[in-house]
Amino acid sequence: MINESGLIVTFDDIRAADERLDNPRVVKQTPIDRSTSLEQTTGAESVVLKLEHLQWTGSFKTRGAYNKISTLPDQQEVSGVVAASAGNHAQGVAFAATTLGVDSTIVMPKTAPQAKIEATREYGAEVELVGQDFRAAQQHAQSLVSDPDVYLIHAYDDPEIIAGQGTLGVEMHDNCPTADTIIVPIGGGGLISGISIAFDALSPETRIVGVQAEGAATVPDSLNKGAPVTADSVDTIADGIATGGISDLTLSAIQEHVDEVVTVSDDQISEAVLLLMERAKQVVEGAGAASVAALQSDELDVSGETVMPLLCGGNLDMTMLRTVLIHTLSRRRQLLRLRVHIEDRPGTMAELSDVIGHHDANIQTVRHDRAVDGLDVGEAYLVFQIETSGADHAAGIVESIEQCGYDVEVTTTNSLAWSGSPVVSCSTDSGVLERRPRFLGIDTAVLVSLRDVTSR
Numbered sequence: 001m002i003n004e005s006g007l008i009v010t011f012d013d014i015r016a017a018d019e020r021l022d023n024p025r026v027v028k029q030t031p032i033d034r035s036t037s038l039e040q041t042t043g044a045e046s047v048v049l050k051l052e053h054l055q056w057t058g059s060f061k062t063r064g065a066y067n068k069i070s071t072l073p074d075q076q077e078v079s080g081v082v083a084a085s086a087g088n089h090a091q092g093v094a095f096a097a098t099t100l101g102v103d104s105t106i107v108m109p110k111t112a113p114q115a116k117i118e119a120t121r122e123y124g125a126e127v128e129l130v131g132q133d134f135r136a137a138q139q140h141a142q143s144l145v146s147d148p149d150v151y152l153i154h155a156y157d158d159p160e161i162i163a164g165q166g167t168l169g170v171e172m173h174d175n176c177p178t179a180d181t182i183i184v185p186i187g188g189g190g191l192i193s194g195i196s197i198a199f200d201a202l203s204p205e206t207r208i209v210g211v212q213a214e215g216a217a218t219v220p221d222s223l224n225k226g227a228p229v230t231a232d233s234v235d236t237i238a239d240g241i242a243t244g245g246i247s248d249l250t251l252s253a254i255q256e257h258v259d260e261v262v263t264v265s266d267d268q269i270s271e272a273v274l275l276l277m278e279r280a281k282q283v284v285e286g287a288g289a290a291s292v293a294a295l296q297s298d299e300l301d302v303s304g305e306t307v308m309p310l311l312c313g314g315n316l317d318m319t320m321l322r323t324v325l326i327h328t329l330s331r332r333r334q335l336l337r338l339r340v341h342i343e344d345r346p347g348t349m350a351e352l353s354d355v356i357g358h359h360d361a362n363i364q365t366v367r368h369d370r371a372v373d374g375l376d377v378g379e380a381y382l383v384f385q386i387e388t389s390g391a392d393h394a395a396g397i398v399e400s401i402e403q404c405g406y407d408v409e410v411t412t413t414n415s416l417a418w419s420g421s422p423v424v425s426c427s428t429d430s431g432v433l434e435r436r437p438r439f440l441g442i443d444t445a446v447l448v449s450l451r452d453v454t455s456r
């Protein structure tokens with residue numbers, strides 16, 4: 001089945017998948033939306049967002065899963081499919097299998113978010129919760145396929161999965177045939193393999209840009225080495241692309257069809273999640289916002305171009321949304337924690353509240369700390385958590401407090417984001433993965449074990 005260029009998947013495979021998926025109850029034609037604010041910030045002539053996060057199950061995953069299951073040999077004999085996943089692949093396989101009348105068993109780690117477990121069950125899968133991480137789940141899934149009529153559905157290392165994801169490339173080209181650049185997130189590489197094979201056939205001059213999260217970027221090393229490189233651990237809020245490795249199959253497609261790969265930080269991804277909510281009114285998960293993070297980064301020049309970033313997933317966990325919101329507002333100084341050194345006497349809190357009030361900033365909380373190492377008797381700290389309109393506003397408040405003769409420390413930013421927020425398990429579709437909270441200034445509240453947090 002390998003063609004002349006050494007690739008297993010061809011555009012004909014994608015066309016065939018497109019026919020199989022030609023049913024709106026299986027795959028919706030997802031809309032596009034032009035973003036004038038992104039045009040202004042990037043200098044692009046036209047930014048056309050592809051809203052695939054509005055797909056059934058909230059991501060493109062149903063395309064590959066449906067194509068794979070419907071091409072299994074001896075359909076009548078298939079007694080079930082199995083997948084190991086903590087994320088979108090779980091929901092895609094469950095939905096596709098149920099639509100095709102096939103039983104599915106999805107093995108998820110016990111640390112998977114409750115919302116994803118419930119959604120996977122609602123799509124008709126039997127969910128088995130096994131182990132604390134993806135690796136344990138995957139081992140168990142393997143043990144379930146000893147029956148020859150039960151098939152394991154891989155998340156990306158499979159020609160039929162890639163061909164199914166490639167149908168999104170055909171649709172993107174139909175939506176925007178004049179795109180100069182398209183931007184596609186990369187985890188295990190199945191998505192970009194399919195899309196880039198489609199674009200190479202339909203519009204070879206279109207630049208294909210892949211995006212990886214900085215804390216899970218194995219493609220640049222894999223390209224340098226000429227072989228898939230696996231990460232020992234991954235560390236990103238974009239769990240959809242926190243795969244920690246690609247495969248021979250997806251590497252060969254990336255080598256042949258992808259023009260550039262850029263990496264983006266969690267700060268850039270968080271900013272993009274928020275920006276998409278504020279400006280485009282779209283709620284996407286970290287992986288789904290990575291394309292917009294890349295678009296906004298200095299690494300990519302799109303001046304004068306028509307560019308299409310792919311918003312490929314919308315399953316944003318509410319806990320993660322809270323974390324991203326607080327983190328990004330803190331980084332923008334719209335949320336600020338000020339620690340003011342005071343003589344502990346009546347009237348000081350009123351005086352400082354007054355200063356902040358005069359700047360029209362909202363005080364969310366105030367804390368009076370006396371029992372702090374290094375403070376002399378009669379000294380204290382007042383810690384204000386305040387909302388501002390941004391960095392200039394915040395700087396003005398700090399200056400006014402200093403002018404009143406106080407020492408002020410801005411202790412805010414990322415500690416706010418994490419305090420009290422559960423650490424999110426990052427088991428992914430291909431394994432590894434140890435999740436380390438990596439934002440700076442972590443509160444001790446965060447330094448609890450993953451098991452403690454995820455079992456809450």
Ligand SMILES: Cc1ncc(COP(=O)(O)O)c(C=O)c1O
Pocket residue numbers: 059087088089155156185186187188189190191192240241243285287288312313314429
């Ligand atoms: C929302 C989202 N975007 C992108 C990807 C990356 O896809 P792939 O692993 O095929 O590169 C995934 C994979 O799970 C995903 O869930």
